[in-house]
Amino acid sequence: MSVGDEPPLDLLSSTAAGPAAVRGGALRAGGYLAGAALSALSAAVLFRHLGVVDTGRYGLILSLVAIVGGLSDLGLTAIGVREVTARPASEARRFLQELLGLRIVLTVVGVALVLAFSVVAGYAPVVVAGVAIAGVTLLFAGLQSALGIPLQTSLRLGALTAAELIRQLISVGLIIALVSAGGGLLAAVAVGVPAGLVALVLTAWLVRHLTSLVPRFAPAAWRALVRSVLPYSLAVLATVLYFRLAIVAVSLLASPDDLGYFNASFRVVEVLVALPGLFVGAALPIFVRAAHEDDVRLRYGVARVFDVSLVGGVWVAVVLAVAGKVAIDVIGGPSFAPAATLLAIQGVAVAAAFVGTVWGNVLLSLDRQRDILKITLSALGCGLVLTPALVAIDGARGGAIATAVVEVLLALLGAYFVHHARPGLLPPMGVVAKVALAAALACLPAVLTDLPPLVLGVIATIIYTIVVLALRAVPAEVLDVVRRRVSR
Incomplete structure (x- = not known):
């Protein structure tokens, strides 16, 4: 177009x-x-x-x-x-x-x-x-x-x-x-x-x-709009707070070096976690229309978007795990090498964010802003307790672990509230096992060899792609779109 x-x-x-x-x-x-x-x-x-x-x-x-x-x-x-x-x-x-x-x-x-x-x-x-x-x-x-x-x-x-x-x-x-x-x-x-x-x-x-x-x-119309949007606005604010909570905790409870390493890793994660919002957000108008007109179509759309988001998010996590050092070298150079370990851990957070964003958009399409607020406040509360404790124990690595745990919690709570809001809307979870197997096989070369990180990232991507395609983890509709674009 x-x-x-x-x-x-x-x-x-x-x-x-x-x-x-x-x-x-x-x-x-x-x-x-x-x-x-x-x-x-x-x-x-x-x-x-x-x-x-x-x-x-x-x-x-x-x-x-x-x-x-x-x-x-x-x-x-x-x-x-x-x-x-x-x-x-x-x-x-x-x-x-x-x-x-x-x-x-x-x-x-x-x-x-x-x-x-x-x-x-x-x-x-x-x-x-x-x-x-x-x-x-x-x-x-x-x-x-x-x-x-x-x-x-x-x-x-x-x-x-x-x-x-x-x-x-x-x-x-x-x-x-x-x-x-x-x-x-x-x-x-x-x-x-x-x-x-x-x-x-x-x-x-x-x-x-x-x-x-x-x-x-129109002040009167604005007041009505603000009242209706307030739960979602508070949820967005809570998301901003919990996402940056780890930086504050590391700055207060860990060493200056740990703060530097964590900040380098965080900059990469900050760029990547915006991707699911852009990708999944493209489907939001379809979700909204289907939520008002066609439950079958809504279930179908949610399932396809979930599958693609899971495959894409786990691929990003795999690449960060085996080749995150490349990004850290570009950002800070050899002196920031310890940040690569943090980035590998936070790759789990990125993968969870891809999935959690799907549930957030589904709930928004169903006009369930209060559920979104409950989810983000729960994550914020968990982060307020867990992050300082883990940072005090394990410095920057503790902060990275806390970030990953909170994002996984968000994804799990999102799935629960989607099921509670409209039973039967959750897609089949068989794709999770397929993607997990693909990720494990893709990471094997990094465990068994000492190849350069960039080479490992390429190899992992090839293995992951072959396995998810062989197991049919990627929706056929998406592959059809790709084929049509390539054949042009």
Whole structure:
């Protein structure tokens, strides 16, 4: 599907929805990884140019504004996808207008509060100015996210990915130009403004026939929306807290070296755990429509997405276990070698996150936000007890183990609540044994040989792929989509 194509109006209810979601999910994940690579490239160029002091200020500015970004979203985009999919077209259009207005107000108020904090905290004037500039970038990003909801619900995920990649490419190009021209800190922060504006305008053009571009400021409607989204927002907040709890525990209870190793591993995991949200999120509109119209189709879709997520998540865990040292060498070099062990342990957390994300999206499609909140609060409570205890006993490795345990708990609780919400919705679990066997066989060369990690990663991937295909762990529908794409 090209960027400008109009999708069929009944796509979500058609047999074409599944293949479209598979293609779109793969595009979203691939686009995210490409964007992460571009960000790493631009950071390497920019940080060398700015130097230590201004690099620290640059990170501070972006971190302050990122707090506003997290608090001004807290699940609004995911809820928006569900509401737009479930509502009639006229109501969906009005809802999106109200969501646009709410995002504007939340962002402006949040940036104003962070600006005030920056002044009261005594930050340098250049930092305060940088926060104001970055706030404009955040506003553009929030509006683009809201406007992109119709692209998600119509499964035009290639168009959405293209807009985001264009933003990244513009940012990288401007940063390289800035470095060549000798620009300073504020110029570096300002790079996000034109890049974000272009992405916003492109997204607005893409959805011009799908929704209104005019925000609606309706406090009464906002109050109703906030009340309905509050459990999910609290769940997102709890997820953010428990996911970063291990870093805090390691910083307080372990050595500085352990903190450095854990942080290096965490950076890799932080990138990878976003992948299931992008891939599984592509199926959310289908789940929502099926939850309202067709239980059989919902069970079928959940089973296929679960199978693919399990296969993909365990593959990532296998690669991290046998070849995680490659990623650590790229990030920190030989001095961070102990972090490879932590990354192997946290690979279990990544695999569990792939599965847990499936259950989270299923519960969201069923309008079970309170169940999602119960799950995340349980995980947070477990993390608050388990993480400090394990870190005190085993330092950074204890923190990695705690992260893995909490993610596995999330996945198990998610499965329980899905079954409780709608009995019969859980897919058959026979694929779990098949994937476990494939993972064990893929890891054997690492146990029996001393080959370089990169070679082991390639061998493990080949073995894993052969076994999951031989055991038919990958849904035939997914293989059909891949074959059609390859044959073109």
